[in-house]
Amino acid sequence: MIEKADREEFLNLVQENKRIIYKIGNLYCRDKADIEDLAQEIIYQLWRSWASFDAKAKFTTWMYRIALNVAISFYRKDSKRKDSHEPIAEHLIEMPEEKGNGETESNINLLMQFINELAALDKALMILYLEENSYREIAEILGITETNVATRIGRTKEKLKKKFELINN
Amino acid sequence: MQDINLSEIWKAQDEKLDRTLKLNLYIIDSLQKQKVRSKLGALARFKLVVAILGMVWVAFLGLLIYGNRMQNPYFTISVAIIFIFNVIAVVVYLNHYALLKSINYSDNITNTQQKLARLQVSTINIARILLLQTPFYSTWFWTQQQVMHDPRFWYISFPVAMIFVAFTVWLYISISPANMEKKKWVSRFMNIGMEYKSVTQARKFLVELEEFKNDSTL
Numbered sequence: 001m002i003e004k005a006d007r008e009e010f011l012n013l014v015q016e017n018k019r020i021i022y023k024i025g026n027l028y029c030r031d032k033a034d035i036e037d038l039a040q041e042i043i044y045q046l047w048r049s050w051a052s053f054d055a056k057a058k059f060t061t062w063m064y065r066i067a068l069n070v071a072i073s074f075y076r077k078d079s080k081r082k083d084s085h086e087p088i089a090e091h092l093i094e095m096p097e098e099k100g101n102g103e104t105e106s107n108i109n110l111l112m113q114f115i116n117e118l119a120a121l122d123k124a125l126m127i128l129y130l131e132e133n134s135y136r137e138i139a140e141i142l143g144i145t146e147t148n149v150a151t152r153i154g155r156t157k158e159k160l161k162k163k164f165e166l167i168n169n
Numbered sequence: 170m171q172d173i174n175l176s177e178i179w180k181a182q183d184e185k186l187d188r189t190l191k192l193n194l195y196i197i198d199s200l201q202k203q204k205v206r207s208k209l210g211a212l213a214r215f216k217l218v219v220a221i222l223g224m225v226w227v228a229f230l231g232l233l234i235y236g237n238r239m240q241n242p243y244f245t246i247s248v249a250i251i252f253i254f255n256v257i258a259v260v261v262y263l264n265h266y267a268l269l270k271s272i273n274y275s276d277n278i279t280n281t282q283q284k285l286a287r288l289q290v291s292t293i294n295i296a297r298i299l300l301l302q303t304p305f306y307s308t309w310f311w312t313q314q315q316v317m318h319d320p321r322f323w324y325i326s327f328p329v330a331m332i333f334v335a336f337t338v339w340l341y342i343s344i345s346p347a348n349m350e351k352k353k354w355v356s357r358f359m360n361i362g363m364e365y366k367s368v369t370q371a372r373k374f375l376v377e378l379e380e381f382k383n384d385s386t387l
């Protein structure tokens with residue numbers, strides 16, 4: 001039986017990594033309702049697998065695997081997942097609108113838009129790269145070779161760079 | 170734009186999210202208390218039930234073959250062919266069950282996604298293979314007597330069986346996953362039932378996964 005302390009530890013870890021969950025949701029879904037659904041699904045799957053998490057392993061590596069697997073599966077489906085858990089009426093994510101610096105804000109939106117346009121697996125690759133995981137960790141999470149990781153990151157960065165150039169010129 | 174700038178933009182977003190993003194912990198607490206229900210688990214149980222029912226059907230067909238023992242070769246051969254198709258289906262469904270049981274979201278991404286996509290594609294292929302047994306349901310009642318001496322056999326039974334063969338082969342070819350993209354009716358036909366959903370995407374995704382895994386050329 002999972003103890004209360006265990007539940008709290010999980011809550012703290014999710015809280016610490018909420019940014020990652022939100023960003024994955026934001027990059028694999030188009031509207032707010034879908035982002036909420038996906039974030040909820042990710043947390044639900046993390047909790048379901050929590051008992052099998054090896055405390056010696058790195059939490060974020062384990063979390064990326066589950067979160068990205070859930071996101072890619074969700075992304076590939078025609079319809080939203082309705083039967084894995086009971087729908088909850090309240091909002092899981094609250095993000096008050098904040099007016100940021102004009103140029104920074106615009107760059108963030110463009111970067112998110114360009115990553116959003118990538119194929120599902122390249123999206124995962126760029127998220128892991130921008131979250132500063134090592135090539136070795138990325139290779140382990142994705143199940144590909146480090147050489148492949150390096151090649152694809154180089155190519156994808158080039159693609160994003162060109163898109164920014166096109167916008168700026 | 171230099172590489173460092175992408176990271177800087179990403180980090181700028183992190184700062185913003187740190188300031189503004191809030192998770193509703195009450196909802197997470199509710200999720201933790203929910204009874205575990207898994208779509209993959211339900212699908213695995215469905216596959217197992219179908220495999221068990223298939224085994225019962227196969228055992229029944231085996232008894233029919235044993236009971237007849239070529240007394241009427243048309244009956245024995247027809248039932249034997251149906252038997253073979255169903256044995257294949259049972260094996261495939263047991264394989265699907267094992268595959269579903271082996272899917273773990275904490276495994277690496279390409280492995281897990283490949284398993285999920287293969288499962289979708291395989292589901293449609295076994296349905297097509299099972300279709301091929303249909304004509305043999307129209308030949309099991311033939312007898313040597315009919316074939317040799319009854320003219321109605323050549324006017325009715327034989328043409329009906331041939332129509333079945335032609336229709337089944339045509340359907341087998343037509344409802345291929347590749348045709349789903351080209352022909353609307355195939356796509357509609359194959360979308361009947363939840364198992365056939367997303368087969369086209371699954372096929373495309375398998376190709377994408379293979380390229381993703383193997384592409385390391387600079």
